[in-house]
Amino acid sequence: MNWVLLVLAGIVEIAWSQSIKPTENFTRPLPTLLCFALAAAAVYLLSLSMRTLPVGTAYAVFTGIGAVGAIALGIVVHRDPVALVRVAALSLIVGGVVLARVADPG
Template identity: 80%
Template sequence: MSWGLLIAAGIVEIAWSQSIEPTDNFTRPLPTLLCLVLAAAAVYLLSRAMNTLPVGTAYAVFTGIGAVGAITLGIVVDRDPVTVGRVAALSMIVGGVILARITASDAQ
């Protein structure tokens, strides 16, 4: 259950990262409200996952999912450059998230 909450938190964080730019420096009320709601939802889900997962593991996985999602959306949607370095970085982040999951205690 905690890992499911953590994955959900990461997905919401991806949505949150994409909701920042439309706020236009938090000058547009509705996009700003959406941005704040997504941020609160991501942190809430993360806090629920941390009830049974170690804080360090949960936070590292949470930010890893968010980073991979944000970079991937940047490449696909915004046509951000794809470089060997970026692909290597993404690969290491994904590998780290997978390693954190498979080495976690079965009690969690």
């Protein structure tokens, strides 16, 4: 169950990362409120997953999911550039997340 919470926390972190830009430097109240709510929800879910998962493993997986999701959405939604080196970096992050999961089945 804690791994499910951790994956959910990572998904919320992806949503949070996408909610930052619409705040326009935190000058728009509603997008800013959504941004803060998503950040709080992501950290709360992360903290719940840490009840049994090691802090280092949980945080590394959390940030890995967030990073891969943010970059993937950037490529798909915002037409960010795709380069072989970028794809290789994403592959390494995904590999690290998978290894962390295998190393600590929790």
